[in-house]
Amino acid sequence: MIQTAAPPTLDGLFRRLLARQPDALALADPPDKPRVTGQPQQRLTFAQADRAIAALAAHFVEAGLPANSVIAVQLPNTVEFVLTVLAAHRAGLVVALLPQLWRQAEMTVALNRTGARAVVTVSRIDGVSHADLAMNAAVEAFSIRHVCGFGDDLPEGMACLDDVIANGPAAAPTATQDGRRAAIISFDVTAEGFRAVPRTHLHLIAGGLAIFLESGVPQGATIVSAFAPSSSAGLTSSLVIWLLSGGALILHHPFDAGVLEQQIGEQGCNVLVAPATLALRLAEAGMLSRMPALRRVIGLWRAPEQVASSPPWSTGQATLTDVYLFGEAGLFGACRADDGAPNPVLPGPQRAPRDAEDASITGEILLTPKGTLALRGPMIPVAAYATATPSGNFLIAQPLLDHVDTGYAARLDRTTGALCITAPPSGIMAVGGYRFLAHDLQEWAKRLGQGALLTALPDRLSGHRLAGRAQDNARAREAFLELGLNPLMSEAFRDSRAASG
Incomplete structure (x- = not known):
């Protein structure tokens, strides 16, 4: 009987890199981390990161969190975020991403909606006591059984994860690794209201590959990420691309221009991941031109209808890839043309890189009969966006489609046939x-x-x-x-x- 290998997971990708280059730099904190969280800056090799991941995973198992249960994470863009996500996956858990600006009301809704069993946070972020926020939200979520955090002065009853890492793993967790299982839950708002969106490891890897291939990130790249990791796009554009590239991930707490310039210069960063509007402003100010090692900029557009009217990219040594984000539904990318203008995007199958004849198909863009843009493909969590309509005293589920309607108004250019995104979803x-x-x-x-x-x-x-x-x-x-x-x-x-x- 022929046994096929299980589909890859994010932790599985990390372990491959660990086996190949245990002593290479894996993760680096922002230099201003002491100001942001009160904790010292860290630089970890793959071996050091693996020991921390193993210790955290063992702690989650010993805390009684069963496999496939949900652990909510509200952390800044520091190494603790990456370590916690990979440790949760190694322990067989699903990570719910809580944005940093969420406070008790939104956190409580998310915890109850997902049935989260644990919360991971940090003592404070930019002067705000996120540890207290997590404890207060946990009180209102009956499913929570374990609350833990990084940093000093944690509230009574909150386990200190810094001590867990310092003491090392007690036993290696034995959770089954399978990329078809849920990896994260992110949160979106659609016309139907607040929505929890689960994604498998395969969804995330497919999204990361779409950006990785289109932008041409080289193997072994040093990537600096200045995009908050509290969404599926934030995760795929930083953590997943790092795992695909096998280089180093340099984390930046958004946003300090001086700190970012210091990081790119001192670390010799090849790739910058940032909000597209920010990247364009930095290029206009001449900052990116002072970075000779920088060769690729990945700009994420939270308002994709603004891409067409954006200024041309003028930084000669670095290419810009526009990544169109549609809430938590999905994304696609398009590298800028030689003249710096946004490349036209045609409906139909999307290839990455799009100028290669033998390129892989990463997804498909559709126009619905009502004039909105829809997405389908391996990164799209179709089931999460299925809707139900009331009928009498019952909710009747609509037939499951093979695509997700993003709600963004779109049309085709009569001359070129290119896609024109004209407006965001109505009422959002x-x-x-x-x-x-x-x-x-x-x-x-x-x-x-x-x-x-x-x-x-x-x-x-x-x-x-x-x-x-x-x-x-x-x-x-x-x-x-x-x-x-x-x-x-x-x-x-x-x-x-x-x-x-």
Whole structure:
């Protein structure tokens, strides 16, 4: 009987690199990590990272977390994030990615929605006590059985993972590795509301390959990532590309231009992963031209409808790959043309790299009859976006399609046949990587009393920005913080005079 190898997992890719180059640099923290989290900066080889991963995985098993249970992670872009994700997978767990700006209300919803059994956080990020946030959210989630964190001054009852790593693994976990199993859960907002989106290892690897092949990342590249790792795109564009390349992953806590320039220069980084609008601003300011080792820039567009009107790429020694993000549904990439303009994207099968005749098909772009863009292919979690419609007292599930409608309005150019993305999904506001239903904004504003207003205004850099008005803006900010809401909402009620100053 012929036995076929199990599909690859992220930890399996890491172990291959470990066997090949145990003493090579694997991970490096941002230089300003002491300011961000109060912890010392770390540089880990593959062997050192493996020992930390083994210790964390053993701790999760010893804490009684059964295989395939969910562990929620809210961590900054530091080595602890990468170690925790790989350790959870080695222990057979599924990682739920909690964005850094989420506060107690959103965290509680996510924990309850996924039935998470554990939470991993850090004592503080940029002065905010995320350890306290995690403990308060855990109290409201009945499924939580274990809360742990990195850093000093952790609340009573929270296990210290720094001590776990320092003491080393007690026993190697024996969870079965299978790429067809769920690896992460990220969170999206669609017209139907808040949605948990699970992805397998194969989904993630397929997404990483689409970016890796289109951008031409070389083997052994030194990659600096300045994109928050709290989404599937953030994970695939950093951790997965690193595992595919087999080089070093240099982490940057978004955003400090001086620190980023220091990292690229001192580490000799070949590849930069960053929000596309930020990359274009850095190129315009001339910063990237001062980095002779930098050869490839991967720019992620949270508002893909803005790509066509973006300025041309003018940094000669480095190529730019535009990566179009559609919430948590999926992505595709297109390297810029020789003149620096965005390359036209045609509907149909997408190849990477797209200028190679024998290139692999990474996915497919469709236009739906209602004029919206849809995606299908190996990275698309179709089942997660299946909807149900009410019928009497029952919910009737719609037939499962082979694609996901992103809701982005799109059309074809009559002359070239190229895809034109014209507008984001109706009723959904995006502020950077955070999406809200317009209706929900108004519901939150109602809690502030009569006359209060919270709305989203168009913004060239982040898609939208929140603006609020209340009889007492200072009290409105305090009220949103007391409700445990995203600070984007409370900051919307800044006094105009203070904002202009």
